[in-house]
Amino acid sequence: MADDKDVLRDVWFGRIPTCFTLSQDEATEREAEPYYLLLPRVSYLTLVTDKVKKHFLKAMRTEDVEEMWFEYEGTPLKWHNPIGVLFDLHASNTVLPWSITVHFKNFPDSDLLHCPSNSVIEAHFMSSIKEADALKHKGQVVNDMQKKDHKQLWMGLQNDKFDQFWAMNRKLMEYPTEEGGFRYIPFRIYQTTSDRPFIQKLFRPVSPEGNTHTLGDLLKAMYPDALTNDGEQKRYQVVIHGIEPLLETPLQWLSEHLSHPDNFLHICVIPAPSD
């Protein structure tokens, strides 16, 4: 019988096979081979693509190189969203490997944040954790941690150290038993059909009557269109980490087990494949 712990491992060790190709627009000295890599779903693009950068730089002249950015079928990929979210949102139900185009010119300032160094990612990651903890525990847990504990979380993610990360992250996942869950569930709902970056509101894991809130309850409150009514054809898929949990899955459990390392539950609502 599988244990809930296995879910954490599966989530952490989720990988997306990716093929990086250099954009046609880039001027190269010689032809650049595509580069294949297994990307961790829970990490960030700019954090795990040093190898990609090195690979393509070999084919380019230094003066042509500006900040690297990625694009999939015309959509610039926001590095500050976890890789799994980018994939689920833009490329699920497509053929693997995921084909990402690499650019070194014409950085789309209007679409993407700059990422000059890993410390920017770290700052973004840590601020997400703090925001999530503010929702879950009024920030008490993360504030009680020491600097080195924060570092341990970040280093765990950066070096893909599951044990190192979870040794600390479990503290962020604790809650008083009598309350039945966190204060609010840190979640973000992404959709392709809207210009809004994501939906994020206050939502409790347990109703005032003491009932457990489920994924379905959350969507009903936040994004009712995502739900399929009776007799209707399914229009949307609700995807977390590349899977579609049942709508009756308790939200608290999802938050504890299917959150990304930034402690947010990233939920992608994507159009159901037409076939």
Add this chain to the structure above:
Amino acid sequence: MPASLLWAVDVYGRVYSLSTAGQQWEQCRDAQMEFKRVTAAQQCCWGIACDNRIYLNVYASDLPIRYQEETYENQRWNPVDGFSDRLLPSDRWQWSDVTGLQHQPLDGFQLPSDSWEWEGDWYADENFEGEPTEKEGWTYAIDFPATYTKDKKWNSCVRRRRWLRYRRYKAMDSWAKIPSQETALPDPFSDISCGGWEISEEPRGRLSLWAVTLQGKVWFRDGIYHSSPEGSSWDDVSVPGEVIQISCGPGDLVWAVLWEGQLIVREGIGRDCPKGTSWAVVESPSPDVGAIHVAVGVSVVWAVTKDNKVWFRRGVNSHNPRGSGWISMVGEMITIDVGLNDQVWAVGCEDRAVYFRQGVTSSELSGKTWKAISVPRDGDRSHSSASAASLQSAGCFFSGEVCAPSGASDVESDAERGSVDGAGCPAAAASPGLSVEATADQTSEPPRPRIPKVTSDSFISELVSDREQRKPSRDAGAVAPAVLEVPGEGEDSVPPAGAALSPSQSGGPAGPQWSNVDLEEAQTQQGSTAGAVPDSADTSSLSSVATYTLAVEDPYGADEHPVWAWVSGGGCCVDSHSALSWFSSAGASSLVQSIQSMSLSVSPAQTAAWRRQIFEQLSERTKREMDNFRHYEQAIEQSVWVKKGTMQWWRDWKPHKWIDVHFALEQFSGPDGNKDGILFIYYNQHEEKKYLHAFVNEVTILVPVLNDSKHTFAIYTAERTRQRWPIRLAAATELEMHDWLALLSVSCCDSRALQGPPSKQAIWSITCKGDVFVSEPSAALEAVPYPTPCDQMFWRQVGGHLRVVECNSAGIVWGIGYDHTAWAHTGGYGGGFFQGLASSTDNIFTQTDVKSVYIYENQRWNPVTGYTSRGLPTDRYMWSDASGLHECTKTSTKPPSPQWAWVSDWSVDYGVSGGTDREGWQYAADFPASYHGYKTIKDFVRRRRWARKCKLTTTGPWQEVPPIPLSDVTILPCAAPSGVDVVPVWAISSKGDVLCRLGVTALTPAGSSWLHVGTDQPFKSVSIGAASQVWAVARDGSAFYRGSVSAQSPAGDCWYHIPSPAKQKLKQVSVGRTSVCAVDENGNLWYRQGVTPSYPQGSSWEHISNNVRKVSVGPLDQVWIIADKVQGSHSLSCGTVCHRLAVQPLEPKGQSWDYGIGGGWDHITVRGNAMEPARLRLPSLTGPSSLVPPGPPAVTDPEANGAAVGC
């Protein structure tokens, strides 16, 4: 924690109980009568019914209450008749007690009450001091009284034999009347309180029961203990005034309230004098308002004054039972009760709800807030039909009553109104629904018979008028105690009432009221005098049931609150950590429940559905996204991860001492993908930096070590096990140590690719610290001739704290704590300090354990002052440990480790072997010597033992198997082919009863119930082997074989006595496939020769080894022991796991020992390991003895079980 019960009585006299595991009040349907008061202990509940008699409800337990009656048949030899019953005139009776002084013919024995039945007929006992006697059970002697032997000699002139008969208490789980006093019954009882079970553990189940009569006298019930639950007689206790209420705590506190409002405190209560000696008076908390109610616990006293204010007494303990001062508390209550763990319960004055005092801890005995218990009563749930039922019964009860109009409108909101509606006009139903339900109810529950009243009105009137003449001043008392029409009410438990009147009220309107009022009387009186009470208007909101307006408003109003009159938490085991489901925030739990049941909320099956869906989808995702792309490069390269810290290290060279070191764990992925790591200990020696290291994959165990000041643990490798010299480290804080242990443990398990719960074959062991370890046996562990050496076994810790663990190869594991609590393994792993990933999420529960710490007070006699604490200069410390070598004073002695916390104060321990005098002293000629429990002229020194209890709270994959405390347990070692096959489990209760657990399967390892197996004497060890061979050891050191045990007859039919080895007393037995091994009290290991299927008792004991503390024989007949002393290359260890080598079918005794982990080990069980090794046939030239140090453990000193590791 097992479920326990909170008892309460409502104003109608109905008795309810609420289980700590439950969510509704269960009505005690069995009670034929209305009750006034109840007082509960953990094993029973006492009550006063409306007939003013005392009733007892003993909870059914798997362990029957049996009492052994015995009498002796005496005969004398004469030349004519041989032995005959013709005795000399100077002789004892022909049938007598053991002393011969009491005439006791067989037919002179009567059942003490209707609650008992005989189990069988008289039979002659054929067991004499552990030895079987001749057929008829005679023992012989030269003359009466003398030393008896079982053999007839030439000079045996007299003989006697013992006849036994058992009687059994049959009135379990029902209210049985306590038999009337042989002499005139003390006058009718009005209050009752039981407690005192902590004063002394002997005899088992002892209780003190205090009762107050209507006349204000106090009586003490003598002789209550486990096999005499009803007690024997009432003892009068003189009191300085007239008592109205009394409260007895679990310990030695007894307080009572006098009519005048003062309190009295019983002093001199102790083990030898549970009745106490004298009373001391304590003034009422408030100078103007007298106390009306008091409740005491172990070291707390709570009181309620007549104005319903609640008070807490400061500074109460057993040395100062009077305490030091009163503190006023928030809340208005009518009664209050202190239960176990000094938890406090009360009935609210305003709403009559039962309140629980939250936040009561040993450090904050006064708690924090009152919280109302809001659970429905059985039948009340989700609809008002049940309340209609209660209305109906109330209606019957009050039918014909004239209800007085109420003067105040604030009663409108009171919940009791609904009841009154029903009560006042049961026929004129408020709504159609109500009447339908009421009718339906009548069919299911016949109307209650009218309650007979015991006290005659004239009697009461007399009493009252008498009282008023003598105490006119009481009339000035601020508030008149109220009267309730329900006979099951005590006056002090009722708020001041206006309209409700008692007969005596005609004599003085505001006078104190007598509570035990005949109903009819009350009704008539009420009609005539209602409204005559001056303060009726402002107190009417508090007034009792029957006085409310008839206004019919909301027929469902009665649902809101049950109306309570009395509560008793004496048997309710909760503490401030208990998670109780009794408090629904909205106060409408029934509503919540109905909503839940309607909205089809998460059921277990559905839970499984969504969870299964996630598991399945994740594994599909892995297939989809990763399986075809494994050859792709990983984005993140693995690197080394280092964790560093500082610790102290017990250095390897002399002089040994703790030195500061830096500690580092480097972890990396090995070439095969396995994780691995290295431990480094960096230290300075002679100004030079050096380090010591150990490979994580070579570490065999991480053991927390007992140390009263440092947080220490030991790290062993195979080599260090052979040296008996582990790496000993101490962390700065407990938390730090646990973090390190958890991390190192995960690292070790990773390096060996071990995860998840222990396998069914696992070998379990326990250290003397109570920590639980498991080892996964390798396939070659039992191989002959090349077994895996014991010192290479890897042990990992499992949460929990145990003294005994037993398992079988079906994965059923039971444990027993130091406090004898039985635990069943839940199949989980981790717990304790293992958190997060090293622990399963489910199946981990809180576990507590309690043990005693002992110190000795030593004194020497001198001619001037007698015994004093002034010893000779050469003497031991006057306060010391058992050896006398270490000074241990009451203040300096700490709990065994920082995990333990004191939960009691020091008290003299009388249960020392050898006996003590009344003050607990044992005498001897000199230190150290053998002590005896009485003083002789040659005794110059004496000592006594003091005990103090400490408690540990941890978590682990264990669930309690209540309620019987155990001392030994055994599980049939053969593998069960399926999860539903019943597996025999036998146990010995802590009192020596033999028990057989029914319903144990791999799926329900805790089983369902105990079956009691009769024995003639207490037992201490039991073991069941293949083919249902059950062997047991009695307390007298002899062995028994249980005949005819089978699946059909799980308890077998009779015991066959097996004499112990010559001059040895056995203490433990273990049975494997065919082998039976036993250990005696001198540390010898014996093998039972000649055991065959046709003659399972075997023929004789053969000696295997000495220095053995415990043995475990497995399903392959493998023999493992805990050895007392094993010499390693650096040190000696005590309590070492050893494995018998070269055990083969034709050589079941084996040849030599292989030494494993230790010292400091207390227990091992290999009964799960049924893995047959691959058979290898080799010439025995390369005997296994070459693998190990030669010979059995060499040291023969049976003393000193202290652990080499100090753990």
